[in-house]
Amino acid sequence: MDYTFLISMLILLAIPLFNIILYKEKEDYGGYDERQEIVRGKAFKYGFLTMVSVEGIMLLNAQTDGISIECNFLVMAGILIGVLVVALYCIWNDAYWQLKQKPMPFVCMLGAIALCNMFNARGKTIVANGIVTWDGGNSIFLAVFFSIILINVIIKMYIDKKKNQ
Amino acid sequence: MKNLKMKEARTALGLSQQEVADKVGVSRQTINAIEKGDYNPTIRLCIEVCKVLNKTLDELFWE
Numbered sequence: 001m002d003y004t005f006l007i008s009m010l011i012l013l014a015i016p017l018f019n020i021i022l023y024k025e026k027e028d029y030g031g032y033d034e035r036q037e038i039v040r041g042k043a044f045k046y047g048f049l050t051m052v053s054v055e056g057i058m059l060l061n062a063q064t065d066g067i068s069i070e071c072n073f074l075v076m077a078g079i080l081i082g083v084l085v086v087a088l089y090c091i092w093n094d095a096y097w098q099l100k101q102k103p104m105p106f107v108c109m110l111g112a113i114a115l116c117n118m119f120n121a122r123g124k125t126i127v128a129n130g131i132v133t134w135d136g137g138n139s140i141f142l143a144v145f146f147s148i149i150l151i152n153v154i155i156k157m158y159i160d161k162k163k164n165q
Numbered sequence: 166m167k168n169l170k171m172k173e174a175r176t177a178l179g180l181s182q183q184e185v186a187d188k189v190g191v192s193r194q195t196i197n198a199i200e201k202g203d204y205n206p207t208i209r210l211c212i213e214v215c216k217v218l219n220k221t222l223d224e225l226f227w228e
Contacts, residue, residue, distance in 0.1 A: 033191035035204050094194035 030099030039095035051082025117143035
């Protein structure tokens with residue numbers, strides 16, 4: 001086992017987590033304002049509908065002669081796609097970050113988690129015996145999931161910075 | 166519909182959207198959305214905005 005990588009990733013994860021705890025103790029979180037609460041409510045609705053739709057489509061696919069997917073992966077993929085919809089809707093409607101919240105620790109954490117999963121996905125077989133497996137597919141799926149959120153957060157931060165200038 | 170009265174009152178006091186947002190306790194994007202007419206604020210938020218901009222509800226939010 002590559003302990004150097006493991007330790008470095010733990011440190012990478014620990015720094016933003018430490019920051020989060022520090023900010024929380026200082027009561028630096030302002031919560032969400034009323035517009036953000038409404039946006040987040042809509043986001044949860046869309047996320048839930050997406051999750052149900054994806055699960056439905058995947059179950060139909062599993063019942064027919066479509067791509068064979070392991071049950072664990074099927075359930076998890078539906079949930080993660082739903083969560084992704086919630087996250088992206090909130091990001092692009094300015095309801096992802098709380099008031100006074102510093103995004104950088106979270107951006108670092110998202111990057112670290114995406115990297116960890118990319119590293120974990122190396123050399124794993126996604127399709128075994130014609131079935132998309134949980135063991136092979138979860139890491140790459142999570143890496144893509146966190147990368148998409150990270151890229152969207154960075155693009156939105158860049159756009160906001162340009163607008164403010 | 167754009168809330169030009171609110172924008173005028175804010176600029177007359179020389180305040181930025183961020184400064185108004187900080188005083189009211191909402192995000193800058195929320196103040197921007199109210200001014201652009203993209204968000205219909207609650208009466209509680211309207212009152213907070215009026216207090217910060219030294220205006221009455223009628224002056225800022227009555228058409």
